Amino acid sequence: MKAKDAMTRPVVTVLPETSLVEVARLMLGKGIGSVLVVDKEGRLMGIVTESDFLKERGVPFSTFRAPMLLGRFMGSDGLEEALAEARRTRVEEIMTSPVHAVGPEEPLSRVLDLMLAYDINHVPVVDGEGKPVGIITRFDLLRLLQPQL
Numbered sequence: 001m002k003a004k005d006a007m008t009r010p011v012v013t014v015l016p017e018t019s020l021v022e023v024a025r026l027m028l029g030k031g032i033g034s035v036l037v038v039d040k041e042g043r044l045m046g047i048v049t050e051s052d053f054l055k056e057r058g059v060p061f062s063t064f065r066a067p068m069l070l071g072r073f074m075g076s077d078g079l080e081e082a083l084a085e086a087r088r089t090r091v092e093e094i095m096t097s098p099v100h101a102v103g104p105e106e107p108l109s110r111v112l113d114l115m116l117a118y119d120i121n122h123v124p125v126v127d128g129e130g131k132p133v134g135i136i137t138r139f140d141l142l143r144l145l146q147p148q149l
Contacts, residue, residue, distance in 0.1 A: 003111055004104035006144060007125045007134030013038045016045060016092035023048055023091050034122045036132045037095045043130040046095030049122060053094070101126045104133060108144075111136050 013036045014023055023035055027050070037046040100114045101124040111123050115138060125134040 001108045001144070002104065003102050003106045003108065003123075003125045003136060004134070006108055006111070006140050007104070007136050008140055009134040011036055011124065011132045011135050013042070013132060014048075014091055015040070016090060016095070018091045020053070020089045020091060020094065024053070033137065034135070035091075036099075036124055036135065037091055037097075038132065042132075044099055044101060044124055044126050044132050046092065046097035047099045047122060047124065048091055048095045052096060099124055101132075102136075103128070108136075108141070112141065115141075 012026065012030060012032060014026065016037055016039070018037075027033065027035060034047055034049040036044055037048060039045050100118055100120060102110055102114070104125055104127070106125075114120065114123050121138045123136045124132050125136060127133050
């Protein structure tokens with residue numbers, strides 16, 4: 001089986017200047033765990049996952065999921081400050097780059113090797129020009145096993 005047989009498409013992309021608030025809304029609205037960052041020509045530059053929101057410049061992703069819970073925990077001033085920071089922060093400041101990606105014809109074993117070697121959950125699938133055509137997540141790989149169980 002090849003990457004193209006397991007990938008999810010269409011892939012969701014954003015430009016590097018997109019704010020974290022916009023990215024969080026997009027991820028929550030679409031029910032996805034990552035977005036790919038592309039340049040103006042559509043070539044892959046980076047990836048942002050929920051865990052990237054927890055890094056140095058990020059804002060906890062749960063801020064967007066459960067503001068009332070965090071509002072009680074952080075206090076309303078802390079929550080507003082975190083959201084203001086998310087509005088100012090551009091996705092290129094927290095994205096993971098370079099990205100471990102594969103071509104559509106790569107065997108799924110290569111995807112699994114990358115996930116295990118780099119402890120990642122998302123592997124973009126790119127065409128010959130480096131433009132995303134899909135993404136494979138650990139969930140996608142698990143879904144392939146379901147009929148066999």
